[in-house]
Amino acid sequence: MKFIIKFFPEIMVKGTPVKKRMTMQLAENLKRLLGRINEEIQIKRFHDKLEVYCADEWHLPVRDLLSRTPGIQQVLEVKHFETGDDLQQIAEKAAEFYLDKIQGKTFVVRVKRTGTHNHSSGDIERYVGSHLFQLGGSAGVDLRNAEVTVKLDLHNQILNVITDRFFGLGGFPMGGQGEVLSLMSGGFDSTVASYLTMKRGVKTHFIFFNLGGAAHEIGVKQVSLYLWGKYGASHRVKFISVPFEGVVEEIFRSSHESYMGVMLKRLMIHASEKVAEKMGIDALVTGESVAQVSSQTLRNLAVIDDASNKLIMRPLVVMDKPDIMAIADQIGTREFAESMPEYCGVISKNPVTNASFDRANKEESHFDMAVLEKAVAEAVSINVDEIIADVNQSQAVDVVNEVNEEVLIDIRRDDEQTSKPLLLEHLSMPFNLLGREFKKLDQTQQYLLYCDKGVMSQLHAQYLRDQGFENVRVYRPQD
Numbered sequence: 413m414k415f416i417i418k419f420f421p422e423i424m425v426k427g428t429p430v431k432k433r434m435t436m437q438l439a440e441n442l443k444r445l446l447g448r449i450n451e452e453i454q455i456k457r458f459h460d461k462l463e464v465y466c467a468d469e470w471h472l473p474v475r476d477l478l479s480r481t482p483g484i485q486q487v488l489e490v491k492h493f494e495t496g497d498d499l500q501q502i503a504e505k506a507a508e509f510y511l512d513k514i515q516g517k518t519f520v521v522r523v524k525r526t527g528t529h530n531h532s533s534g535d536i537e538r539y540v541g542s543h544l545f546q547l548g549g550s551a552g553v554d555l556r557n558a559e560v561t562v563k564l565d566l567h568n569q570i571l572n573v574i575t576d577r578f579f580g581l582g583g584f585p586m587g588g589q590g591e592v593l594s595l596m597s598g599g600f601d602s603t604v605a606s607y608l609t610m611k612r613g614v615k616t617h618f619i620f621f622n623l624g625g626a627a628h629e630i631g632v633k634q635v636s637l638y639l640w641g642k643y644g645a646s647h648r649v650k651f652i653s654v655p656f657e658g659v660v661e662e663i664f665r666s667s668h669e670s671y672m673g674v675m676l677k678r679l680m681i682h683a684s685e686k687v688a689e690k691m692g693i694d695a696l697v698t699g700e701s702v703a704q705v706s707s708q709t710l711r712n713l714a715v716i717d718d719a720s721n722k723l724i725m726r727p728l729v730v731m732d733k734p735d736i737m738a739i740a741d742q743i744g745t746r747e748f749a750e751s752m753p754e755y756c757g758v759i760s761k762n763p764v765t766n767a768s769f770d771r772a773n774k775e776e777s778h779f780d781m782a783v784l785e786k787a788v789a790e791a792v793s794i795n796v797d798e799i800i801a802d803v804n805q806s807q808a809v810d811v812v813n814e815v816n817e818e819v820l821i822d823i824r825r826d827d828e829q830t831s832k833p834l835l836l837e838h839l840s841m842p843f844n845l846l847g848r849e850f851k852k853l854d855q856t857q858q859y860l861l862y863c864d865k866g867v868m869s870q871l872h873a874q875y876l877r878d879q880g881f882e883n884v885r886v887y888r889p890q891d
């Protein structure tokens with residue numbers, strides 16, 4: 413079957429060389445991504461569209477991939493048949509795909525022809541129209557204001573029928589818009605901010621400041637891997653983890669209580685700048701948004717900005733929280749954000765809301781910058797696609813590969829549990845409900861947690877252990 417890909421309109425209004433570069437970039441990205449589904453999938457590039465050809469068996473994975481690849485506005489699904497210009501065959505194929513769609517609705521048939529045929533386009537339109545009408549159920553033909561257009565394309569002996577259409581993400585193809593380093597804390601805001609830069613075609617690396625929780629780090633790695641795998645996997649990016657416990661201690665020692673929050677953010681920006689510099693990156697991204705918490709005032713954001721010469725991008729700066737949550741739902745990060753362990757370290761009880769530039773500099777002059785240098789020097793950088801191996805290697809909770817008398821708990825999301833059911837006897841407790849539901853279980857039992865990649869189960873097993881459930885391990889069947 414064939415998919416016809418319409419580019420994002422902002423690409424179409426560019427001058428010819430830019431448009432060409434962007435459409436080539438999208439074709440290259442798709443080639444890389446589709447090749448991971450099946451090597452025989454073909455792509456053809458035209459000035460106004462791309463066409464993807466695949467065997468019918470790859471329909472669903474290809475459709476899914478196209479719906480989440482930046483740069484695509486709309487996709488038409490097309491099936492082709494060798495009907496020649498046999499009117500009856502053409503009408504039957506049209507009925508096969510459109511009869512359902514015209515039930516109770518007015519319709520019109522539009523035919524586009526290339527090549528030589530015995531019938532004119534008008535002949536075919538009239539024949540197919542009357543065939544569909546006679547089959548019943550429609551509200552009749554309306555040549556001017558039809559509710560459904562039956563679109564047929566006869567190309568020499570091949571009839572192309574548009575069987576479905578769906579919208580893509582929009583945005584620009586990944587790779588043409590430079591690179592950023594996104595400060596990722598794993599909550600709603602930084603994940604949505606990172607998604608928005610990825611959708612805009614910006615190669616987005618992740619940096620995480622570990623304030624003292626191994627579980628937090630695993631959670632942030634997991635959501636970064638998820639985001640990248642879903643929306644940015646055409647390009648390899650880095651996940652950088654900076655041990656920030658020492659910095660937090662030093663803030664406690666050197667800062668006034670009301671300035672601790674601002675200092676922490678400034679020091680994160682300082683550290684990100686140093687890492688970005690080494691990577692040749694000009695811009696940082698944060699999930700901050702004006703007035704979301706009392707300390708996110710314009711003045712405080714300006715004082716945080718002052719810590720660096722890098723461009724600081726805040727894609728959510730004027731967005732309302734419900735709109736941010738709606739994006740999190742749409743991109744599938746809500747459950748991750750909700751299950752991220754809360755870190756409540758350097759949160760000033762009475763945070764300054766109108767920080768002064770001079771005072772922030774003065775606070776910083778009391779801070780021993782060698783501590784920050786040390787944290788940056790000890791930062792660990794891995795390719796985001798190596799996260800699974802990395803988490804499994806540094807696991808803090810034992811992993812077993814068979815179930816004996818333990819209670820097995822499937823902690824995957826509901827939709828994953830339904831699409832790939834676990835065949836062993838088990839309890840179902842999706843990870844976003846685990847914290848609440850687990851309290852109801854018998855603490856003396858032994859438990860095994862199961863998830864698809866073994867990352868979330870590590871995170872939650874550690875969390876449950878911290879809550880006093882000592883007999884929790886991870887179940888990872890052998891491949």
Ligand SMILES: Nc1ncnc2c1ncn2[C@@H]1O[C@H](COP(=O)(O)OP(=O)(O)OP(=O)(O)O)[C@@H](O)[C@H]1O
Nearest residue numbers: 595596597598599600601602619620621698699700
């Ligand atoms: N531990 C961290 N590592 C990396 N970046 C961080 C960390 N903590 C905060 N940030 C960055 O600072 C921004 C503001 O953080 P803050 O905790 O004030 O807000 P938030 O709205 O709760 O963030 P989020 O919802 O992304 O967790 C975050 O969106 C993120 O970009």
